[in-house]
Amino acid sequence: MARHPQNAALKLRIVRGGAGTLARRDEILVAAIRVIARDGLSQTTLEKVAELAGISPGTVTFHFAKKDALLLAVLDRVSDEFERARRAAIIGAGGDPVAALGALVAATFDPAVSDPDRVAVWYAFWGEANARRIYLDRVGSLDKSNLADLLGLCRQLIDEGGYAHLDAEAVAITLAGLIEYLWQGILVDGRRFDRRAAIRQARAYLSVVFPRHFG
Amino acid sequence: MARHPQNAALKLRIVRGGAGTLARRDEILVAAIRVIARDGLSQTTLEKVAELAGISPGTVTFHFAKKDALLLAVLDRVSDEFERARRAAIIGAGGDPVAALGALVAATFDPAVSDPDRVAVWYAFWGEANARRIYLDRVGSLDKSNLADLLGLCRQLIDEGGYAHLDAEAVAITLAGLIEYLWQGILVDGRRFDRRAAIRQARAYLSVVFPRHFG
DNA sequence: AATTTCACTAAACGTATGTTCAATCAATTG
DNA sequence: CAATTGATTGAACATACGTTTAGTGAAATT
Numbered sequence: 096m097a098r099h100p101q102n103a104a105l106k107l108r109i110v111r112g113g114a115g116t117l118a119r120r121d122e123i124l125v126a127a128i129r130v131i132a133r134d135g136l137s138q139t140t141l142e143k144v145a146e147l148a149g150i151s152p153g154t155v156t157f158h159f160a161k162k163d164a165l166l167l168a169v170l171d172r173v174s175d176e177f178e179r180a181r182r183a184a185i186i187g188a189g190g191d192p193v194a195a196l197g198a199l200v201a202a203t204f205d206p207a208v209s210d211p212d213r214v215a216v217w218y219a220f221w222g223e224a225n226a227r228r229i230y231l232d233r234v235g236s237l238d239k240s241n242l243a244d245l246l247g248l249c250r251q252l253i254d255e256g257g258y259a260h261l262d263a264e265a266v267a268i269t270l271a272g273l274i275e276y277l278w279q280g281i282l283v284d285g286r287r288f289d290r291r292a293a294i295r296q297a298r299a300y301l302s303v304v305f306p307r308h309f310g
Numbered sequence: 311m312a313r314h315p316q317n318a319a320l321k322l323r324i325v326r327g328g329a330g331t332l333a334r335r336d337e338i339l340v341a342a343i344r345v346i347a348r349d350g351l352s353q354t355t356l357e358k359v360a361e362l363a364g365i366s367p368g369t370v371t372f373h374f375a376k377k378d379a380l381l382l383a384v385l386d387r388v389s390d391e392f393e394r395a396r397r398a399a400i401i402g403a404g405g406d407p408v409a410a411l412g413a414l415v416a417a418t419f420d421p422a423v424s425d426p427d428r429v430a431v432w433y434a435f436w437g438e439a440n441a442r443r444i445y446l447d448r449v450g451s452l453d454k455s456n457l458a459d460l461l462g463l464c465r466q467l468i469d470e471g472g473y474a475h476l477d478a479e480a481v482a483i484t485l486a487g488l489i490e491y492l493w494q495g496i497l498v499d500g501r502r503f504d505r506r507a508a509i510r511q512a513r514a515y516l517s518v519v520f521p522r523h524f525g
Numbered sequence: 526a527a528t529t530t531c532a533c534t535a536a537a538c539g540t541a542t543g544t545t546c547a548a549t550c551a552a553t554t555g
Numbered sequence: 556c557a558a559t560t561g562a563t564t565g566a567a568c569a570t571a572c573g574t575t576t577a578g579t580g581a582a583a584t585t
Contacts, residue, residue, distance in 0.1 A: 116531095116532080119532080119533095132440055132441075133440075133441060134441050135351075135352075135437070135438040135440070135441030135442065136350075136351075136352050136437065136438070137350075137351045137352035137438060137441075138441060140571080140572060140573085141572075141573065141574090142571090142572070142573095150532095150533075150534085151533065151534050151535065152534095152535090152572090152573090152574095153533070153534060153535070153536095153574090153575085153576090154532075154533055154534075156573075156574065156575085157532070157533070158532090160574095161573085161574085162572095162573060162574090211440075215440035215441075218436055218437050218439070218440065219437045219438070219440070219441075220437070221433055221436070221437055221497075222350070222351065222433050222434045222435070222436055222437015222438060223350040223351070223352060223434070223437060224433070224497065224498075225347055225348075225350070225426075225430035225433065225434070225497055226347075226348065226349050226350030226352075226353060226430075226434075227350065231497075231498065235498050238494075238498075262514070265511065265514050265515065265518070268488065268491065268492070268511060269484060269487075269488045269515055271491055272484075272487040272488040272489070272490060272491025272492065273483065273484045273487040273488065274487070275487060275490070275491055275494075276483065276486055276487025276490055276491070277483070277487065279453075279490075282436075282439065282440055282446075283439075283446065283450050283453075296480065296483060299477070299480050300480065300484055303480075331561095331562080334562080334563095355541080355542060355543085356542075356543065356544090357541090357542070357543095365563075365564090366563065366564050366565065367542090367543085367544095367564095367565085368544090368545085368546090368563070368564060368565070368566090369562075369563055369564075371543075371544060371545085372562070372563070373562090375544095376543085376544085377542095377543060377544090
């Protein structure tokens with residue numbers, strides 16, 4: 096049954112370019128995220144996704160022509176969500192590197208952003224990155240821009256905050272590694288992961304490196 | 311064709327407990343590592359593994375009853391190789407934490423240990439870790455013991471080296487994160503990964519934290 | 526009201542793939 | 556030499572799964 100008005104669908108078609116309404120596409124993507132997180136990419140089937148979305152298997156291929164396209168759309172969505180959260184944190188800081196670094200850490204461990212399912216999906220694509228170049232490009236580019244942001248902020252704080260003795264690149268790389276390492280705990284511990292402790296540990300490093308700005 | 315003497319096989323049977331000679335099992339495992347690295351876990355088939363090993367598909371299931379068993383054996387092998395390299399580095403240092411930390415870093419980026427295929431395999435299993443508890447246990451436990459080793463060595467160096475102002479746990483976590491982050495570069499850059507630069511960056515952190523011992 | 530378009534279903538299709546199995550070949554044993 | 560055992564093959568089997576397609580109902584368009 097077509098549950099949504101056609102004019103809305105037509106309008107959206109112009110914006111998107113694929114088949115189906117945005118709402119249904121979204122439901123499928125959400126279901127796919129859940130299945131990938133639960134069963135892994137190797138055990139993810141269109142039937143499982145369809146069942147979780149409460150639709151027939153054929154509808155999934157109606158909205159996403161190929162399974163590959165669905166998986167890529169999932170990766171894009173998760174990637175976009177992470178990226179958007181990062182940008183919001185930086186922009187919200189209004190040019191203040193101290194606020195930006197703190198906001199980045201907070202955003203990274205915000206349960207609304209890095210919920211266990213999304214984290215599992217992210218690692219799932221990392222796991223196939225060596226096999227599928229397109230996956231490596233996506234996950235790799237997010238990682239690269241993350242490091243670039245951290246590097247820029249560290250440089251700024253080193254310049255403006257009087258930390259001339261510090262090597263910005265070394266600090267940025269170490270910070271990125273620490274954050275990713277802590278983030279990995281979400282995969283391991285799931286709902287039991289202590290987000291406050293992670294934020295505390297990330298800020299602890301910042302307070303060691305930039306003692307006059309992170310107390 | 312049975313290419314190996316039976317008495318050798320019989321002797322080995324006692325030690326192992328599975329079907330087949332050790333040599334053939336080994337060939338299959340090596341082929342499987344290659345296929346997993348190249349095509350990912352989701353596209354790894356027994357036929358591909360068999361073809362790369364130069365045997366028939368049936369022989370693979372003769373030596374590894376189930377595909378799952380083969381994959382687990384691959385994980386165990388890679389895991390053991392990493393673990394053994396780590397232990398060798400620590401033992402070789404003869405109780406000296408400075409030498410041990412340096413050796414651990416060197417071992418981590420030793421091309422004989424962390425060749426791109428093995429790293430890709432490792433990430434492949436991480437990617438399925440959320441779906442298969444057994445994978446999470448294996449990769450997670452290696453990670454845990456790595457952190458535990460680093461923590462022990464940091465504690466020792468802090469005590470013996472006069473760094474009482476340092477928080478051992480914070481240093482160990484940061485170091486583990488930095489090393490893993492750099493290690494990730496092997497997956498991204500493959501053969502082009504600059505191992506010397508990675509070792510240099512890891513040691514740079516150590517020299518900042520323990521200036522009197524890493525110059 | 527008739528027609529067209531869209532979202533969807535359910536079944537069918539074909540292929541890929543893990544697994545089984547009877548047969549074979551080599552080597553060891555008695 | 557005969558018999559047994561172990562390793563291997565290659566085909567057969569079964570099934571899971573991505574994809575296709577004919578058909579349906581509802582909404583929108585004319």
